[in-house]
Each structure stands twice: as C-alpha cells, then as structure tokens.
Amino acid sequence: xKHCERPTQLEETxxxxxxxxxxxxxxxxxxxxxxxxxxxxxxxxLGNTAFHAALExxxxxxxxxxxxxxxxxxxxxxxxxxxxxxTGADLEFGVIEYMPMKxxxxxxxxxxxxxxxRELLKTFVRDERQLxxxxxxxxxxxxxEHLAEKYPNQDMSIVAGSFEIKLARAISEKSTLxxxxxxxxxx
Amino acid sequence: METTPTNEEQQPITAPPxxxxxxxxxxxxxxxxxxxxxxxxxxxxxxxQKIKTCRVxxxxxxxxxxxxxxxxxxxxx
Numbered sequence: 233x234k235h236c237e238r239p240t241q242l243e244e245t246x247x248x249x250x251x252x253x254x255x256x257x258x259x260x261x262x263x264x265x266x267x268x269x270x271x272x273x274x275x276x277x278l279g280n281t282a283f284h285a286a287l288e289x290x291x292x293x294x295x296x297x298x299x300x301x302x303x304x305x306x307x308x309x310x311x312x313x314x315x316x317x318x319t320g321a322d323l324e325f326g327v328i329e330y331m332p333m334k335x336x337x338x339x340x341x342x343x344x345x346x347x348x349x350r351e352l353l354k355t356f357v358r359d360e361r362q363l364x365x366x367x368x369x370x371x372x373x374x375x376x377e378h379l380a381e382k383y384p385n386q387d388m389s390i391v392a393g394s395f396e397i398k399l400a401r402a403i404s405e406k407s408t409l410x411x412x413x414x415x416x417x418x419x
Numbered sequence: 420m421e422t423t424p425t426n427e428e429q430q431p432i433t434a435p436p437x438x439x440x441x442x443x444x445x446x447x448x449x450x451x452x453x454x455x456x457x458x459x460x461x462x463x464x465x466x467x468q469k470i471k472t473c474r475v476x477x478x479x480x481x482x483x484x485x486x487x488x489x490x491x492x493x494x495x496x
Contacts, residue, residue: 257448257458264459311457329463334455335491343467363459363466366480370447370462373479 239390246383247391250375257371258399264367265402267309268360275357278314279349281306286316286323286349294328296342302326308356314349325349327356361403368399444473444481453487464490 239247251258271278282305285291291303294315302315311330316323326345332338344359346352375395379388445453451461464470465480470490472480 260458311460329460331456331460333491334453337491343463359463359466363462366466367459367462370480373474373477374446377478 242383242386243388243390246379246386246388247394249382250378250391250395253378254371254375254395257374261364261367261371261399262402264309264360265364265405268357268364269405271308271353271360272357275350275353278306278308279353282314282316282325282349286325289316289318291315294340296326296328296340298342300326300342302328302342312343314352322347325352327352364403368396368403371399372396441484444483445487447472447480447482450482450487454490 285303285305289303291305294302294304296302300317302317305314305316305325307313308327311332313328313330315326315328317326318324324345324347327343329341329343330338331341344352344355346355372392372395376388376392379386379391447461447465448458451458454461461470461482465472465482470482470486472482472486474480
C-alpha cells in the first residue's frame with residue numbers, strides 16, 4: 233500500500249515547486265481562513281457590538297447596490313461589515329461587502345440580511361465555510377492540472393493529496409492526521 | 420537640394436498589434452485580477468451563485484467571459 237511509503241525525491245521536488253507556484257493563492261486562502269476563524273471565535277462580541285450600534289443608530293451611511301440605505305455597525309473582516317437600518321418599528325441587519333474594482337467603480341454588495349443579528353452571523357459563517365470548501369477544491373484541482381502538465385505520466389497524487397490536507401487543516405485548524413496521511417511529506 | 424525626411428520616412432509604418440485573442444473563460448484568479456477584487460470575493464460570488472462557473476472535465480473552476488461582463492453591468496443582490 234502506497235500510503236505507507238515515503239515520498240520519492242521527485243515527489244518532494246514536485247511538492248516544493250508546486251508550493252512556490254501556488255504560494256500566493258495559499259497565502260490568501262490561509263488569511264481568509266484566519267479571518268473566518270476570528271469571526272467564529274468572536275461571534276457574541278461582534279453580535280453585541282453590532283446590536284448596540286444599531287440601537288444608537290450610529291455609524292456612517294452606506295448605500296448598497298440594490299439601493300437600500302444602511303449604517304455601518306462593525307467590521308467583520310477586510311471590506312466586510314455588519315450594517316443596520318430601521319424598517320418600520322424593527323431593526324434590520326445586513327452583511328455588506330465593499331468591493332473596490334479596477335474599473336474605478338466600487339460596489340457595496342449586500343450579502344445577507346436578517347432581523348436577528350445572531351442569525352445573520354450564523355448564516356455568514358456557514359456561507360464563508362462553504363466558500364472555503366469551494367476554494368480548497370479549486371486549488372487542489374489547479375495543483376493536479378499543474379502537476380499533470382509538468383510531470384506527465386507520473387503519479388503525483390501524493391503531492392495533490394498533501395495540498396488538500398494542508399488546506400483542509402487551515403479550514404478546520406486540526407493538524408493531527410496530516411502527517412499520517414501525507415506519508416511524511418512536508419506540507 | 421536636400422529635403423528633410425518626413426516622419427513617415429524616418430519611422431517605417433508598422434501594422435498595429437493584433438488584438439489579444441479574447442478567451443471564452445478565465446480561472447477564478449485571473450477573473451479576480453481582471454476585476455481588481457480579492458480572490459475570496461470571487462469565491463463568494465460563486466458560493467452565492469452570483470456568478471456561474473463551468474469546469475473542463477472535473478478540473479478547476481472557469482468563469483465564462485460573459486459572466487464577468489454581466490457582473491460589471493448588474494447590481495449585486
């Protein structure tokens with residue numbers, strides 16, 4: 233069974249090379265994982281801060297791209313914040329992403345809205361975790377494609393596998409099984 | 420009598436560069452770079468199904484050019 237074997241020299245070389253090629257992507261991926269973890273770890277605090285900001289009706293005005301008007305409450309991560317607005321007697325909360333674009337235009341994309349800030353945060357975290365799953369799978373497919381082009385007719389599944397483990401570990405923050413499943417590949 | 424060469428004589432006329440072939444689809448990273456947005460923003464748009472993607476076999480995600488053009492023209496909600 234190949235899982236018990238040590239990686240070959242070629243696999244080690246391919247792994248090191250792929251890590252260089254995909255350095256920027258994995259860096260951005262890891263940074264986003266940390267940002268999501270930070271939101272998860274501070275869910276109650278962020279919710280309270282957003283709620284108090286809404287009660288005080290404080291915060292700078294933001295117009296979302298759908299035309300709705302909001303006030304900034306609290307930052308969740310880079311360019312992403314919880315905003316609030318009054319709808320009749322109720323308070324409504326929304327997650328808005330500020331998107332500066334190369335064209336010079338900037339969009340304020342309303343991602344989600346809810347009358348409960350707690351539910352809004354739960355939905356946000358769930359969606360961000362799904363996003364990380366899509367992103368992880370896409371990086372792994374890119375790595376596979378890269379390896380197939382660079383090392384034709386070679387089985388480099390262990391290298392792609394080590395990437396997958398590394399990215400999954402960044403999402404879950406669990407590293408216990410990584411070494412066992414990667415046959416000692418430095419990941 | 421000596422004549423001053425015109426600009427056309429000094430610099431041979433060259434044909435304008437051929438337009439870069441427009442691809443039908445781009446990777447997520449290429450799309451993000453073209454729009455000037457973060458990679459995670461592109462994946463957010465995909466996760467929220469604001470952008471449709473396709474794949475070659477079971478490979479990496481590809482964003483059709485038409486989706487990028489549509490994104491620039493429409494509201495995000």
